Amino acid sequence: MSWERVAIVGVGLMGGSLGLALKERGLAGQVVGVGRRKRSLTRALQRGACDEITTDIAAGVRKAEMVVVATPVGSVLSVIQAAAPVLSPDSVLTDVASAKSHIVRAAESLLGHEQLRFVGGHPLVGSEKKGVQHAHAELYEGATVVLTPVEGTDPAALDQVSQLWRSVGATSTLLSPEEHDTILAQTSHLPHLVAAALVNALARGWGRYSGPGFLDGTRVAASDPALWKDIFLSNATEVVRALARFRKQLENLENALAAEPEALERLLTRAQRLRQGLKPDSRAAQKSRSSKAKTSGSRSRRKRGT
């Protein structure tokens, strides 16, 4: 499976890594990088994340079979709006934004509720770093990508988007846009808010006494504030619900600390068991991902379903 022409709008960490992966694996004839700033686009071109660059969305996406919108969540809809009129009828649109229902429901209104060729997507990767300088071709190796089809989604479009991610080593999984936002509020948006609160609660001079637990736990607090403000606002209702669930758990721990040492140990044991059941930390996962990719690339790729 390969594409003659893929357009990536927003060639930063996420878009740039996709471009590098497509080029390195020879999966796309031409990758067009589309963006607002000439300088970032030139950097993407120099890194080999794309073959052509343009600041004109319509010119960039015209004739592309696959258009991946990898801009911050706040500008995905305006990109879709600018791209829609010039797309050929069999082109497919997707995105990588961290909040989905707002975008997917608005895209339905923009593009029509039937035979929808926009498929919402969210690769569960990323970093506090941004920009194509941090992009790498293995970012999606072994990663999970959530796709959020709706009733009117064209099955062929969904299939093409899941093939795109599979071709760069990721596994895709399906959720409704609303399920996605409920779950990711808890597993991604809340931990960002918590990290910011942990850092902001430090008194002056206390930072030098932070050990590895604090540093890893607050790494994401170094992320781009404008980008994350938009993510929080796009999913505000669910983030508030996730906060309430978290507060309840924190209260359970505090009550146990005050009155019931045994209950405290039980709650900590529950957390230990649950955490040990999850994936290892992100760096270990990435390391094992790239070594797996090197040793058993095509075999493991064949085994992965949508």
Next chain:
Amino acid sequence: MSWERVAIVGVGLMGGSLGLALKERGLAGQVVGVGRRKRSLTRALQRGACDEITTDIAAGVRKAEMVVVATPVGSVLSVIQAAAPVLSPDSVLTDVASAKSHIVRAAESLLGHEQLRFVGGHPLVGSEKKGVQHAHAELYEGATVVLTPVEGTDPAALDQVSQLWRSVGATSTLLSPEEHDTILAQTSHLPHLVAAALVNALARGWGRYSGPGFLDGTRVAASDPALWKDIFLSNATEVVRALARFRKQLENLENALAAEPEALERLLTRAQRLRQGLKPDSRAAQKSRSSKAKTSGSRSRRKRGT
């Protein structure tokens, strides 16, 4: 500077790493590993973290110039109690526990308030892993160790403990036991409680949608529950205060999310600036530590003060 005989009581991740560092650098003639379980001691001996092992505290610490208590926080005092009667008058005692005022004040009562030769210590390193199988000689390279002398601390004992840590590559810094507990409640104990609450707030099946931010942020939730229950209980008052400061910051973020997008971005920007001012994440720090150690070992060691 070197020691003829160092006793390490509790040869797990922390104690074992100290033993390995002392042996590898040729800083101690004999390292005695003291513990409760024969099996862990044998493993420590096999790994080269000590030269002799015993389950008899009195026998193990007798004739040692330096005794390092590296047991969980809950058993430090009973070890001091068992060791005190057989120690020679010029021996020095220290520990590595994560909560200090309870231990240091009780040690004063046990050993006398004047010419105190016990110095509380807390190396800001560690991991969710435990046991000598995870110990390594570079654990303390570039690390910060907080020492908590009190009014009656013998200055010579303090000096020897800071030389011990300097000799294995760490920098020591002084705080009162109470200052230590206030600050570490915020920078270490609170993040552990928060990680447990983040994990416990997941509904069944949501864990597979956790990205790198969640995994790094909750890594410490996999730590030993019994060990951490004791740490929380030893520092309960300060942990509750740290929780209150954290809740206030979380509330600020939530209020901004509900009503003031610009305030939200300001709070996130503050967190970003503060976090970028701290050390990098723990693995990057450790990596740069060991490469620095290799290239400029003795020079950087000479530069470090107490």
